[in-house]
Amino acid sequence: MSEDTKKPKNLSRRDFLKTTGGVAAIAGMTVGALAGTAKESSAAAGPMPKKWDDAYDVIVVGTGFAGLAAAIEAKNARATVAVIEKMPVHGGNSIINGGDFCAPDTKLQKAAGVQDSAELMYKDMMKAGQYLNQPELAKTVAYGAKDALEWCESLGARFTKLGFHGGHSVKRANQTVNASGSEVVNKLYDKANAVGAKIETRTKMVRLIANKDGRIVGMEVKKGYKFPDENSGKTAFIKAKKAVILTSGGFSRDLPLRQLQDPRLNDRFESTNQPGATGEALLAACMAGAMDLQMDWIQLGPWTSPDEKGFGHVPLFCERLVGYGPMINPKTGKRFFKETGNRKERADAIILVGDPVIIMGDSYAVPKQVFPNALQKGMEAGAIKKFDTLEDLAKFYNMPVDVFKKEIDRWNSFVEQKKDADFDCMIFPDAKPTVTAPFYAARLWPKVHHTMGGLVIDKNAQVKGFDFKPVKGLYAAGEVTGGVHGAVRLGGVAMADCVVFGRIAGKNAAKEKAWG
Numbered sequence: 001m002s003e004d005t006k007k008p009k010n011l012s013r014r015d016f017l018k019t020t021g022g023v024a025a026i027a028g029m030t031v032g033a034l035a036g037t038a039k040e041s042s043a044a045a046g047p048m049p050k051k052w053d054d055a056y057d058v059i060v061v062g063t064g065f066a067g068l069a070a071a072i073e074a075k076n077a078r079a080t081v082a083v084i085e086k087m088p089v090h091g092g093n094s095i096i097n098g099g100d101f102c103a104p105d106t107k108l109q110k111a112a113g114v115q116d117s118a119e120l121m122y123k124d125m126m127k128a129g130q131y132l133n134q135p136e137l138a139k140t141v142a143y144g145a146k147d148a149l150e151w152c153e154s155l156g157a158r159f160t161k162l163g164f165h166g167g168h169s170v171k172r173a174n175q176t177v178n179a180s181g182s183e184v185v186n187k188l189y190d191k192a193n194a195v196g197a198k199i200e201t202r203t204k205m206v207r208l209i210a211n212k213d214g215r216i217v218g219m220e221v222k223k224g225y226k227f228p229d230e231n232s233g234k235t236a237f238i239k240a241k242k243a244v245i246l247t248s249g250g251f252s253r254d255l256p257l258r259q260l261q262d263p264r265l266n267d268r269f270e271s272t273n274q275p276g277a278t279g280e281a282l283l284a285a286c287m288a289g290a291m292d293l294q295m296d297w298i299q300l301g302p303w304t305s306p307d308e309k310g311f312g313h314v315p316l317f318c319e320r321l322v323g324y325g326p327m328i329n330p331k332t333g334k335r336f337f338k339e340t341g342n343r344k345e346r347a348d349a350i351i352l353v354g355d356p357v358i359i360m361g362d363s364y365a366v367p368k369q370v371f372p373n374a375l376q377k378g379m380e381a382g383a384i385k386k387f388d389t390l391e392d393l394a395k396f397y398n399m400p401v402d403v404f405k406k407e408i409d410r411w412n413s414f415v416e417q418k419k420d421a422d423f424d425c426m427i428f429p430d431a432k433p434t435v436t437a438p439f440y441a442a443r444l445w446p447k448v449h450h451t452m453g454g455l456v457i458d459k460n461a462q463v464k465g466f467d468f469k470p471v472k473g474l475y476a477a478g479e480v481t482g483g484v485h486g487a488v489r490l491g492g493v494a495m496a497d498c499v500v501f502g503r504i505a506g507k508n509a510a511k512e513k514a515w516g
């Protein structure tokens, strides 16, 4: 018999999982990542429960932007909905995020005279993503972002400032009133409660349960789970009559999993994420037959500071200053890279420098651009410093003073001409030369920020299996999915991604025919 004839034809997802190939692929993926949860991994292929403890039409895993948006839409479509969250509080990374929501043609853009379009946003996403984005998914986000933002506004979220993120062609980051994702999450949370979704914290999804046809029919959870104690909590089984929606976020805090995908990302690199940003729910989906993609595209934030923990305040200082102030390598006293370059370009350039670099601005640029709270808190934390003269600043960072001052003169000449002859940094029309004391500066060193890869979904937010067909009864949205952003996620596009696809997932999951 030839090799060809030995291969089963029309391999179903279930058949695939029974083959060596499938098991090996999955086993390979789970090594290390589940080191601390071996009990759960062996249970993954386990049997149907004898009885279900609870039953809902739709079960959503995760309480970030994607999960709450999905829950509201599923509830609006008259499904019964439970949202589970393993942490003691709701919100995930969404509640600690910087509140920048990229969308084209918005009110804030119109007020600022910015010309934009969904097509331009799509092109920017594809270019930054090195064309590894699934075009259909990127397009769905770019073309759906404005409506998603206005939907958040209709639920009470306020966006009051327009900002820029490296890699975008125009200013299109609509920032929330408090420069935090909490403004959106809390409005979504209130709405989800108001429409009657049941939200349960300290409940961890351990495994998905499939019936004999491979349809996802529910899950095993641990109720009363106390992160990160894997022995805490009581096992329960929840039936999903229509579908499960995975919105469990990314895995930036999952050291074994992220190092398996990108071995450079050891503990030298901190993360901006909340501690629960780990990948076990994603892997549980893979063990139930879902396919993953581009897991090794893991984004480092180039704007984080080694002088504060987690995300901190410096990102909001740095990102507002790019295009208004220079980024300097203290070893040389000179600029070294395009300040408005995308995240990957800048993080790679800083890692090449080998030590923290600085971003700086003067007393024109900083009060104009930086949210006062971020400046004050960054200064209180000691991560943002204030100097009376350029000499003081140079001495503090051990820079060659004369070289540095000449470099600032050169930068200022570029600002006057609105053209950077050295690195082609975008210089905004209202930027002015960096001359007015006092000066402010912060050190930058990258931290692990976003995982671009994840579960394969289609434009209906339906998860695909290893047979390239939808996994019946399984939807996903937000950072747990892959393909929207390709190699590099542009700043402010995760909010758009999560709300656009969260809503799609919620609507479509509610339309499924109940299995029992």
Ligand SMILES: Cc1cc2nc3c(=O)[nH]c(=O)nc-3n(C[C@H](O)[C@H](O)[C@H](O)COP(=O)(O)OP(=O)(O)OC[C@H]3O[C@@H](n4cnc5c(N)ncnc54)[C@H](O)[C@@H]3O)c2cc1C
Pocket: 061, 062, 063, 064, 065, 066, 067, 084, 085, 086, 087, 090, 091, 092, 093, 094, 095, 096, 097, 098, 099, 100, 101, 102, 181, 203, 204, 205, 206, 247, 248, 249, 250, 272, 273, 274, 276, 277, 278, 280, 281, 311, 449, 450, 477, 478, 479, 480, 491, 492, 493, 494, 495, 496, 498
């Ligand atoms: C500090 C920071 C700032 C950011 N700023 C911006 C910004 O300004 N603009 C922008 O567009 N993007 C930003 N991002 C990225 C963006 O916030 C995230 O990509 C987005 O919040 C992800 O949302 P999500 O709904 O997919 O997941 P999350 O908000 O992370 O929610 C997932 C939830 O699922 C829970 N969960 C995980 N596994 C399980 C399990 N097994 N059982 C039960 N629950 C589970 C997690 O605990 C978590 O609460 C930022 C990210 C960070 C970390």
